[in-house]
Amino acid sequence: MDIVFLTFILMLSIFLGFELISKVPSILHTPLMSGANAISGITLVGALVSAGADESAFATLLGTIAVAFATINVVGGYLVTDRMLGMFKKKEIEHKK
Amino acid sequence: MSNSLVINFSYIIAAGLFIFGLKLLGSPETARRGNFLSALGMFIAVVFTLASQEIIAYHWIIIGILIGASVGAYAARTVQMTGMPEMVALFNGFGGIASLFVGWAALFNADLNTFVVFTVFLSILIGGVTFSGSLVAWGKLSEKIDGKPIVFDGQRLANSLLLGAIILSGLIFIANPGGTSFWLFLIIALALTLGVMAVIPIGGADMPVVISLLNSYSGIAAAAAGFAVNNNLLIVAGSLVGASGIILTQIMCKAMNRSLTNVLFSGFGAVKKQEAIEGEVKPITAEDAFYILEAASSVVFVPGYGMAVAQAQHVVKELCELLEENGAEVNFAIHPVAGRMPGHMNVLLAEADVPYDQLVEMDDINPRMDTVDVAIVIGANDVVNPSARENENSPIYGMPVINVDKAQTVFVLKRSMASGFSGVDNPLFFGENTRMLFGDAKESIGKLIREFSN
Structure with missing residues (x-):
């Protein structure tokens, strides 16, 4: 893949990101941030290759540390976002007396 | 070749799920599903990457994932x-x-x-x-x-x-x-x-x-x-x-x-000196506050980080229910920078079972603030400071604030007369229609609740 192609993807995703995120209401900004934490754990995908490629011991070490940190983000981020979003409830239509 | 093609197609699916997940985050009703879809995308990407031919050894990966997953899950739960x-x-x-x-x-x-x-x-x-x-x-x-x-x-x-x-x-x-x-x-x-x-x-x-x-x-x-x-x-x-x-x-x-x-x-807080505000604060007892609240038909809570520090959100919810049973309309006005991160107050109130349709943004509540009978400020200071509107010398001048001073009556729950996080004096406390309810926010609200049950 060449530089132009990757940069093209970068530009389109940034614009898409702006469009999507500006529609998120302010009451959901905290879950948005923790969800974004989880998504930024995508480095896990890059880290997996480094940790498993068996190129040099040092690269494997670096990859393994990266896998551990990125997994914390992925697992922790999605779980805590789910926990938070589960708390947001709409008012019951019939008001209990 | 075909192997990397399959992986790249799985990445397209994953990217699509991330994007769709973020789109669903646009509404509290669909947000949880959005988060799930995003997680699904991540799962697909990771599983297909593991099938990559470049990966020869798996033991270090497994160790890394086990450590990360247990730390992450523990942190998320606790x-x-x-x-x-x-x-x-x-x-x-x-x-x-x-x-x-x-x-x-x-x-x-x-x-x-x-x-x-x-x-x-x-x-x-x-x-x-x-x-x-x-x-x-x-x-x-x-x-x-x-x-x-x-x-x-x-x-x-x-x-x-x-x-x-x-x-x-x-x-x-x-x-x-x-x-x-x-x-x-x-x-x-x-x-x-x-x-x-x-x-x-x-x-x-x-x-x-x-x-x-x-x-x-x-x-x-x-x-x-x-x-x-x-x-x-x-x-x-x-x-x-x-x-x-x-x-x-x-x-x-x-x-x-x-x-x-x-x-x-520029380090905020290291601000220029300003003239002290002259005036008299008017304290109120829980009993008197209760009489005003009992007569109110529209009440707005304005929470700040102080509410979280005092862990008062659950008693606030309790008081909110009592007021509603008493026939009042209750809302929570939330300033965008209340709390220590974007949307922090909303999560704290959601945790206390406050329905999200009662959480109102600053721009929605300000135009109708003069119809509010009682505004209750809990642990907030700078975000309700009228000098941001009126005093050009104030360091926070120009900051959009919740105009609680326009409500019929304002109760400010405050531990003592110390200034807020930014060290700026607040003329709201000396306002004509302001009553100060001194003490720990949780205890003060507890007293109000007891007055209601009497």
């Missing part, structure tokens, strides 16, 4: 909602350090060209800054280090020198790349120092801006790592996160009427 800002700050840092290591490990690949080395440099630089900056932010948020801005003479000069040194060593490194090069270690050390230097001059009250910005950096670092390892999913996901952080940063800055440069470079 974190208190008041502690969310600290957790997000830490996670930003972890994202940064992961990108740093991924970029570093990419140097051991066989085919290195100048562009790849340049992106490795970027992912190490941004990842390092994100990591150490986030650790400082985490320390300030959890009060492990002093939240006051640290400013010293020559700070800008020191930072410029630091930046210059990074660029210089970056150039040398790009000319002679190597996974164990001296210049590489120097860059890492300088990047970590820069992260610390970038966050120490920023005061505790500006933390919502800082975590939003670091959130953005962690995404940008992931995108840079994506260039380094030639992976377009990292670029897509990283830029989505980067864009998200930047938007939140903008919203936070706007809500404080300050430019980003102002937040980043």
Whole structure:
């Protein structure tokens, strides 16, 4: 893949990101941030290759540390976002007396 | 070849799920499903990557994932909602350090060209800054280090020198790349120092801006790592996160009427002296407050971080129910920078079972504030300070605030007459229609609840 192609993807995703995120209401900004934490754990995908490629011991070490940190983000981020979003409830239509 | 084709198609599906997941985050009703879809996308991407032919050995991967998953799951389960800002700050840092290591490990690949080395440099630089900056932010948020801005003479000069040194060593490194090069270690050390230097001059009250910005950096670092390892999913996901952080940063800055440069470079709190406000505060007892509340038909709570500190959100909800049974309309007016991170108050109130349709944004409540009978300010100060509107000499002049002083009556729940986080005096406390209910917020509300049940 060449530089132009990757940069093209970068530009389109940034614009898409702006469009999507500006529609998120302010009451959901905290879950948005923790969800974004989880998504930024995508480095896990890059880290997996480094940790498993068996190129040099040092690269494997670096990859393994990266896998551990990125997994914390992925697992922790999605779980805590789910926990938070589960708390947001709409008012019951019939008001209990 | 076909193997990498399959993996790349799985990345397209994953990217699609991330995007759709973020779209569903646009409404509280669909948000949980959106988060699930996003997680599904991540799962697909990871599983297909594991099938990659480049991966030969799995034991280190398994060890890394086991450690990460158990730490992550434990943290997600046990974190208190008041502690969310600290957790997000830490996670930003972890994202940064992961990108740093991924970029570093990419140097051991066989085919290195100048562009790849340049992106490795970027992912190490941004990842390092994100990591150490986030650790400082985490320390300030959890009060492990002093939240006051640290400013010293020559700070800008020191930072410029630091930046210059990074660029210089970056150039040398790009000319002679190597996974164990001296210049590489120097860059890492300088990047970590820069992260610390970038966050120490920023005061505790500006933390919502800082975590939003670091959130953005962690995404940008992931995108840079994506260039380094030639992976377009990292670029897509990283830029989505980067864009998200930047938007939140903008919203936070706007809500404080300050430019980003102002937040980043000038320690707030070290503000010019202003004349003290003359006037008399009018304290009120819980009993008298109860009589006013009983007669009110429209009540607005204005919570601030002080509510979270006093852990008063559950009693507030209880009082809210009593008021509703009494026939009053109750809402919660939430300022964008209330709390220590964007949307923090909303989560705390949601945890206390306040339905989200009762959470009202500042711009929606201000036009109808004069129809509100009682506004109850709990642990908020600067976000309800009328001098932001009226006093041009006030350091917070121009910041949009919730105009509680326009309500018929204002109750301010406050421990004592100390000034707020920014150290700015608040004329609201001396207002004609303001009554001060002194004491711990949780206890004061508890007293009101007891008055209601009598």
